[in-house]
Amino acid sequence: QSVLTQSPSASETPGQRVTISCSGGNSNIGRNDVNWYQQLPGTAPKLLIYSNHHRPSGVPDRFSGSKSGTSASLAISGLQSEDEADYYCATWDDSLDGLIFGGGTKLTVL
């Protein structure tokens, strides 16, 4: 059971917008920046969003991140079939003194 809570699954049709949430607490999201990772089937994770809402070079602006209080969200607009993947949030936890990941959300593009 992860300290960061993500819904196990999400689904939406192509072209639509989907939001994936990550719920934490005061010792983690409440105090530290959140990163989001995309893991396509059979591949290594890839950094999608860093420091809550910044996109690394090469990441399409269809992907956006936000943080409010002890929760963070990843939004994907204009869904494409290639967005079908597992998505993980991650942040530092001051109480655990370590980096923690959410349990991951499996996104299905219907």
Added chain:
Amino acid sequence: QLQLQESGPGLMKPSQTLSLTCAVSGGSIPSGAYSWSWIRQPPGKGLEWIGFAHNNGNTRYNPSLKSRVTMSVDWSKNQFSLKLSSVTAADTAVYYCSGGNDYGDSIWGQGTLVTVSS
């Protein structure tokens, strides 16, 4: 373009010490505020952070693994390493090495599967 490549034993027996190496190639080793991490993923499960070694010499480990983990960096060989002692079946996972900073730079190896079985 920097590339990372993990190498390791593949199959191990319980109680042995896992040794993994991550070879860095394709460019200069980033200087400054850059860290080198190990993350693992048990089959069909989520990601677990093992630890990181920062360019400033700071090393941090997952508290749940700290007693069994040692990480080191050897830039004369362009590589960094992980040792995990007293492995059990629960340590069976794909192990990834990764490098990155707080400004969006992030590179990952392809991962190497380590299976612990008697």
